[in-house]
Amino acid sequence: MKYQQQQDIESQRLSLLSVEDLTDLFILNKINDGQSMSKVKSFGDDYGLARKINSDIKQGISTEADVQKNRECFGDNTPVEKEPITLCELIMECLEDTMLRILLLAALVSTVIGIINEGLATGWTEGATIFFAIFLIISITAGNNYLKEKQFRQLRRRLDDGKCQVIRGNKVTEIATKEIVVGDILLFNLGDLFVVDGLMIQGSAVKMDESAMTGESDEIKKLPYQEMLQQKQQLLNQDASRGHTSPFLISGTKCLDGTGQMLVLAVGQNTISGQLKKLLIQDNPPTPLQQKLEGVASDIGKLGVIVSIFTFIALMGHLGYDIYLGEIQFKSLRTLQVLVESFMISVTIIVVAVPEGLPLAVTIALAYSVGKMKDEQNLVKNLSSCEIMGGANNICSDKTGTLTQNIMQVTALYVEKNTIKNDVHTIKSKLNKNTIELMCESICYNSNAFPQKDKVTNKWIQIGNKTECALLECADNFNYNFSEYRPSDKILRQIPFNSKRKKMSTAVYNPKTRFIRVYTKGASEIVLNQCIKMVGPNGVEQILDQKAKDQIYNDIIQAFASESLRTIAIAYRDLDPHSQNSSALGQIPQLTTFTQSIQEDDLDKDLVLVAIAGIKDPIRPDVPNSIKQCHASGVTVRMVTGDNIMTATAIAKECGILQSGKQLGQYEVVEGKTFREFVGGLKTIKDKDGNEIKEVGNKQNFKIIARDMKVMARASPEDKYILVTGLIAEGNVIAVTGDGTNDAPALKKADVGFAMGITGSDVAKDAADIILLDDNFSSIITAMKWGRNIYDCIRKFIQFQLTVNLVALFMSFLGAVVLKESPLNTIEMLWVNLIMDTFASLALATEPPNITVLERQPYKREDKIVSPTMNRTIVGGSIYQIAVLCGILFVLPKYMDLSMPEELVGQKFHKNVVQMSIFFQSFVVMQVFNSISCRQLDYKTINPFTNACNNPLFWGVQTFTLIIQCILIQFGGKFVKVSHLTVQQHLLCIAFGVGSIIFLVLVKIIIPEKFCQSFELFREDVITQDKMDDTLASRLRRKSTTRQRNRKTENSDYITVRSIQQSHQRM
Incomplete structure (x- = not known):
């Protein structure tokens, strides 16, 4: 017979259900009309269902081999994620930049003209160099975006690394939520957010918020499966059209009240929420700072477009004048070549002017800060x-x-009218045995925590509510093991703690006295007010009048509180079921019905005070x-x-x-x-x-x-x-x-x-x-520090980029008007664009915070991004650079020999190639040195090298920029249209760069901050989220058809999700 039973159990275990069998249980209309209940019944109720998925409703999954088997059969609980963006997709997105596309087309035309005009040997160089520069910009931008996307994905995974408690092998074990498998017995409490679908097999007073899945905001009552079977017909007769009471717990819903256990039946993408998440995964919306910066970017973009148009008009005017003088033939390749070059210069001005680095800087600053904040908890x-x-x-x-610290310990007890402090465990022999039993049983029944002793150190590991853990540890010292009081068959009713009642009560049947005993613990003054008696010396109960209550409140509760102790009162009462219903004697179902019929506030009134515990929780x-x-x-x-x-x-x-x-x-x-x-x-x-x-x-x-x-x-x-x-x-x-x-x-x-x-x-x-x-509260200070630092990083970057923009736009237009050409050619401007966008955002948006950020007032909502101090730096830096560059163009030839090197004579180089090379070198070197000045925002900080060593990445980027710049100058030759410079000329360029730092220090000393408060460089309009794609900067920067398609798909998927939810509600 025993062998036959073992065979039957084995056959049940081998007849595993399919994923479809289990997920079918959680179709909402089938839950509501009772089909899911009937299907569970057909599987052999909750016990049979558990056996069919390698589990047991009491012991859970018994072995690690069965855990792995269930993971293979029913899937894992890995969160559903958006499909990662590939590097190729990011490169294609960069190629959808309108201005870059135009520039690529112009470069292609330039290459064709160059080959026709100069031959294949040399005619391809200019166009190919532009192609390479664009390729470099796209590669660095896409690569940076890819790394950022990867970092945010890792952070998102960290968000899903939650913990939970399950029963495996008849032991409560804490595991990561992603390790949950079908068949686990999951323990849940008030406040839990479900990430799996399952069947409730134990529980008390459970209420759920299912609005995320059904759209209905009503609280939904849940009952354990066996209790649901007993009340099924009564509940069906209520004909609740929405949110039927059921034992089915759905992923994506929240536990608003109660505690319980559930048999996990669906995990990961097989859950209801997992299936919906596959349809609806969206990108992060723009942050408030990005919206504010979009207004700044749009203003700069408008200025760039205006300068570009006027530059093109000026260049065309010079071309027309040359044609008029006969220096250039109208119908010639030279005319077409000048036209294309002028057009490329104008387009490049827009590319440089539109600050793509602004949103990039915010993204880098956020990514850097979020990573560092994670390291700081x-x-x-x-x-x-x-x-x-x-x-x-x-x-x-x-x-x-x-x-x-949330490491709690009972350090004081008021029991039998005695106050015991510090070592409360030495009083076992002094207290009445019945008093100890009342106190410890109340603690054990009225708790959901699972403290455990470390096998090596024998110290307690507090798992769950720390107040409950402290009380349970106290009970353990009186030789009361809480696990003996947890089985549900001993509990008739349990009312969990919540913030309104501030107490917890549990009703159990005492076969010795044939009474129902209600144990209560909670906030001391609230429980005290519900007491009519107290346990006095030797365990004798005494009347507790208002005078005695006031004395206990003043002498005990307030005294404990003044020592920073949290006070918890422990009480009980006995109910006589015979006075209400004599047939209830000894019958657990009838006793349960009897206790369930009593109102919550009536169940735990007229109590007997047993003890008041003082719990110490030290300050961090x-x-x-x-x-x-x-x-x-x-x-x-x-x-x-x-x-x-x-x-x-x-x-x-x-x-x-x-x-x-x-x-x-x-x-x-x-x-x-x-x-x-x-x-x-x-x-x-x-x-x-x-x-x-x-x-x-x-x-x-x-x-x-x-x-x-x-x-x-x-x-x-x-x-x-x-x-x-x-x-x-x-x-x-x-x-x-x-x-x-x-x-x-x-x-x-x-x-x-x-x-x-x-x-x-x-x-x-x-x-x-x-x-x-x-x-930890100190971690909030960390968040505040990094939040202020993000603003600082963006402001530093804006100081730098606006200076570069103003100087580049002014000199391009001035050169077009006076010199008939821009002092910076297309290739040089693309390199400058790379420096001031990608490189500068890497260098300045990753500045770590220093202690001074916590020594000033917080930013206000209405504060401008560009402060008066920044206005002074931007204007001062721009004036200095423009003066130096104009000096190079119009004054330097008078004092320095700038003749073309002999080896370049006869080749296709600008007649003033050395002068233009010094101009280009000085321009870039001044940006490098100006970035040092832009690291300081505080008007009180005069020294530009303050905290110079706290950001190695900044110095690495600037060193790299200077090395590449020198390589371009010395070896760029015909590709960049520059001449190599002498040591003296290089030193002159460095002197101009150093001069920019000295000049800005003098500006800070001489010009007060108030002087700059009277004007604004930009209006700084805040662009709302729905208008972000409609700004000029956004249209010029990137109008990604890929993202547009994604938005359409997301909108379509959202409609699909809502349709699914609405159909479930109708059903």
Whole structure:
């Protein structure tokens, strides 16, 4: 018989289901009309279904071999990603640049004319050099974009590296979410965001938000499969047209309440959300800084087009005049050649003028900053949040785990009217055995954490809620093992902790007393108010009147709180089921029904107080200094916590949020309820477009309280949301931290939301912009530092690029008018374009932050990108360079022999080739030295070499530029149309470069900053996201048909996704 049972089990295991069998269970209309339930029934209920996928509903997958087998049969849980962009696609995208295409065509015509005019031996050189220069620009740009894309992809993968708890081999194991396989028993809690589809096999009070998948915002109740079977007919009779109660848990949905276990049935791209993600994967939208810079780029582009047109007109005027004088024949190849060269010069001016380096610099700065922030425990989800943090002037921070270490330990106990501190585990022999049992059973039943002892060090590893871990460790010291109290068959009902109730209760049946015992733990003052008795000396229960409650509150709770201890009260009550329904005696189903029929607030009232635990969570050592840095940086730090007002005040003083020894102001520390009532909560109004928005009820009162408030105690998520809404309405830039599910609205509302990477719920992480991998407040300072640095990097780059642009445009036009030609030919200007776009963005957009960024006020929303100090640098640098270059063109020949070298005589070179070579060399060398001056933004910093050694990449790029420039001059010859220079001439060019640094130092000393505040170089209009592709700069820069096709595909896919969701809802 035993052999036959073993054979039956083996045959069940071998008859594995297909992926289609499992995914078919999660079609929404089949869930709603009961077909999925029937199909599970046909598989042998939840037990049989688990066996058919190599698992067990109690023990999970038993061996690693079975885990691997399920991974091979049903797929892995690798997140669905957008198909990576190849290097070839990026090169093709670069070739869709309108101006480069025109330039390529003109270069082709130039090559043909050159060959016809000069013969094949030499006629190809100019056109081929232009082709090579364009090829170089495209290769470097595409290569840089490819590396950036690769880096962002790696960061995206890091975002998906979540952790979860599963049962494998009858043990709770923590694994990465990407390692989940079909057949795993997944443990979930309030706040989790599901990444797999599965069947709920255990759970209590589970409510789900399925709006992401169904579009319906109602909370959906979920029941374990076996409980669902018992209530199936009753639930079907309710005829709920939407969101039927069911045991099926869908990926992409959120757990709003409750805890439970699910049997995983679909992973990765086989889940519902995985199938939809394959249809809908979009690129990141432009950041606010990119939108603001697009306005600057458009203005520069317009100036470039104007200069280009006038340059072409001037050159054509000279050509016409030469034709009129008879120096050039109208119908000749020379005329066509001059026309093509003039056209190429004009197009190249536009190529140089349109600052492609601006968006590239932002991208590089973001990529560089995001990578560095990850190294400093900031995982960025939303790129724009990096730059927004540069303007943050308010931080609303949680306490637990952010300001504190989140390593909790019970250091004080109030039990049997005795207060025990420091070593609470020495009192075993002093306490009544029944008291210990009541206290420890309440702790074990009312918890979901899984602390474990390290086998080597024998120290506790806290897994799960740290407060629960501390209590469970305390219970373990009294020889109570929490795992013995977790089986669901012992629990009649469990009401999980949430931010509104601030307590957790569990009802169990006690066969000895034949009573239902309700164990409760939670916030001390709330639980205390629900108590009518307490356990006194020797375990004897005593009446607890209001006077005794007040004494406990003042002498125990407040005393513990003043020592920065979090206080948790432990209580119980016994319910007599016989008084209500004598048939319920000993029958678990009837007892469950009985406890389920009692209202939540009635279940855990009239309690007996057993103990009050004081839990210590030390302040992080670096937090006080970080708070001090915030104050010096013009940033207000506010602590918003669920702790009572005494604990919150003590910790705020320890952190430096409040000043120790100073009398508190009227509103410096308030409770959430007081704050909410004083400001009138939130009210709904309609904006000018008719959309409903939330605003603070009493704005005047909000201004009064927000001006001084530093600490909000006993705060609910609603209070935090009101605070954030009001502060944003006052024009502040707000950063908010949160870890719970109910923190999601405030995290979304804030300008930058920080979720806790260790203790944060999946819902909080989903709503946040940045995840703090170490849950540390100091990591927020890191984000603020890098956010300010991004602005600084872009400003440094703009200082450099605007100077180059103004000088290049002015000299090109001046040369066309006076010299009949541009001093810089097409090849030289393309090289300059490469220097000032790609090379400069690499050098200046990767500047690391220095400590001074945290010594100044944050950027304001309305601040201009180009500051008065920058105006002074740009104008001063441009004036110097223009003066030097004009001197080279019109004065230098009088003082230096610039005759053509003998070896070039008779070849096709400009008659003033040496002069033009010095011009080209001086122009590039001055840009290299000017980039050194542009590294400084602070008007107080006179020395251009301050922090000179903190960016090796900058010096590497400048050295590389100078080496390539010298190679072009010395060996470029007929390809670049230059002559090699003597050592004396090279030194002269270097002297001009050094002079630019000296000149700008004198400008900073002589000209005050206020002098430059009276004018603006550019209007800096902010371009909205929908207008980004319509600006002149965007049209000239790149109108990618590939991206247009992608957008059309994305829009089509979005329509497809919505159609799928709507069809599911109708069904």
